[in-house]
Amino acid sequence: MPKNQQFKEFQEHSVAEFFKKNRQMLGYSGKIKSLTTVVHEYVTNMIDAVEEEEDNLPEAFVKIEEMGPEHYKVIVEDNGPGIPENYIGKAFGQMLAGTKFHRFMQQRGQQGIGAAGAVMFGQVTTGKPTKIITGQGDGKILECELSIDVKKNRASINNKKTYSGEMKGTRIETELKNVLYQKGRYGIDEYLRRTVLANPHLKLTYVDPEGKTIIYDRAVDDIPPKPKEAKPHPRGVTVDDLLGYALRSNSHKIKSFLRNDFTRISGKKVKEIQKKISFDLNKMPKDLRWDEAEELVQTFKETDFMRPPTDVLVPIGKKRLEKAVEEQLEPEFKQVVERKPKVYRGGVPFIVETALAYGGKAGNNNGDNEIEIMRFSNRVPLLFNKGTCAITKAVKSVDWDRYGIKDNTPVTILVNFTSIHVPYIGAGKKSIAEEEEILNEIRLSLMKTGRKLGKYLKGKRRQRKRLQKKKTFEIYIPEISKSLSEITGKKEEEIKKHLQSIVKQRFSDIKEDE
């Protein structure tokens, strides 16, 4: 019951209070991290928004301006559908009110706190509103300033200007203080680099505080398939989730709520569940108590359900990821592994994708002597809380040495975890919980990439040896040709050609790219 209470309180909190209380959890701790978090929130929102539209390839512009000491302006612009005037407040000003919260669907952002948090952070540190410029491609442009009325828990929009001009998309400008721009593994540069890797259809232009422009071109030109909405599977829900769904349900009875709002719960199953539990499922969903929800979740665990459909997941895709890795890391060797969808907690489908890149720009970007790990969940780079993340743990659990991969081997490992429900540790969405099935999947795919690289490295070593061996023949060819020519009167050049072709044939396994 105290949990239930908490949930209700949570809803009643004002944005300001929520933000203050959960600031750290939301990623706004530390000067470098806070800046990265703001960019992250805007960029993920932006890509999700663009993808909502059919046939639109996302193109983003990110610019960081230095306004003074620990004072920056973040500008993010997209080519999305633009935002109608009356939705601006909802889109940016209200926490938990984003479109995402009510949808059980694989998306980058998950809880709808994101953009509002960023707006809030700007407002708290500078006292200034966030500027929004948006156009829907209809010849009109709307410019306004958005701030959050902390008392009313509502967005307030001021200095509204409408003018004509060609614009399709949205531009956000937020000023921030107490933040710091820095390169390195927690910085924006790295965040964006990784974003591009996981979103090969994204074109990104980035202007850093020094005015340097980096253009990341698309690695692929096709739009990835849209994730489908899917109802939750009974095995995948927590008590919290269940209560949340119950509260928002339109059904009049828990019976129908279960049948309508979940996948794989048939009328027959409802009857089976009813037999196992102590309360009547004919009651109103919103009257579901915490202890009853607990009982239900427990009963779900003891009941057999069909596995959830897994076609609702859209991973990056093997070919796309390969192209992205090729384009961004220009590796000497790459291996992408896409595993079949699996289920964790008995009901949550997920897919693990792994890429391993060797050589080229891969590995050791931050100067530390270890394998570079790039973590992603639903294509969003996870930069922080590396240590607690299932991906990191899986990487560390593999005996890379066995594949001839040492600490200083230039290797980048990329793992993208795709799921409708990512089991984050904390609301900061920075690391993935160590679910056994997840850990296993990541481990298995990593081992496969390791094996492949190991084989490649072995081949390379062999190749080097073969090359040396080939040389031992080649250095003697001129002398032999000359002698044999003098003995037989045959043209030296002809003998040389013959000998060379014999060596070439013998070493036909060696690539001709020396």
Place this chain on the structure above:
Amino acid sequence: MVEKAQEKALKELDEFGNQLLEKLNKKEAPSFQIPSRTRSNVEFDEEKEIIDITGKKSTRSFINASHVRKFMQTLLVARAAEEYIKNNRTVSKRELYYNLKHKLPGTNKNTWDDDNESSAVIDDLEATLGIVRQQMNVSAKSRGSIYGDITLKQAGDEFSCKKLGKGGWAIPGNVEDVEIVDYNAELILFIETEAMHSRLVEEGSYDDLDALLVTGQGMAPRGVKRFLKRLQDETDLPLIAFTDGDPYGFYIYSVLKHGSMQLAHVNDYYAVPNSKFVGMTMDDIDKYDLHNVTENLDEQARKKIEHNLNYEWFKYHPEWIKEMKKMRKKGVRIEQQALANKSLDFVAKTYLPEKIENEEFLP
């Protein structure tokens, strides 16, 4: 001017090159066969009565990483040999080594790094082509000499080996171009030491014995062995060996008669299987009462006896085995020059004429 022996070499070299070329034209990796010269491939051929190599051959291929260097070196020597023959130049092994040592084009590698490499290749080429180095105008060391009533011709010069002073004619490393013009002798006497050779020259033994006196100054070098072989072949005179009465002297004789293990691939060119051994023998010690001029065998000499006893070509002659066993039993050796104990001319006036007249030989 190319001599007959060299003509054969040229023909063999030419064939060798063409054989390689043929393979190349068939797009095969060129290779050639070398009769194996390892000890295990050496045996005593009782029919020919020479130490020979068995039929085992190894292939040396261009496309084998452990062969290619030697392959190159072999061609290098083959090419040079052809040039030496055509230009009528004879080189020493050492000269050949320096002559052909250079960096391989575009590398820091030398054609060879020491003369072991070049020597091995010369031996290989001998075995492969079935000719001796002298035929390729690579001379062996010149050591040894001949004195006696024989007229030879070399490089256009005709000379009698009796009219060249006391030392006689120094036998060169390469005798392929030596022509036997005329001779007046009954036998060829091979003498181990130069000192004994001088003694016999001084005592006029060439006349008394009607002998051609040849010394190799110890173990006969290739030049002397080849010369003896040709001399015996072309004159059909008996070849009689006169060495110290010790396991080394007897071994020198065995090489003269059956050839050496090192040159097993070319013993046909050197060995004279019908040669005979006149002394010194263990029986001589008793017969000529030389007991006071023997010397005790040292450890090394005893070992040498054991080695000799184990050679197939020693076992082939029971007399040899008997002689070695006598030596072992007596524990002494007797030098040729110990005969001087009787008198300086004892060897020339008594010992040799007696033994040769009575044909007191070991086979």
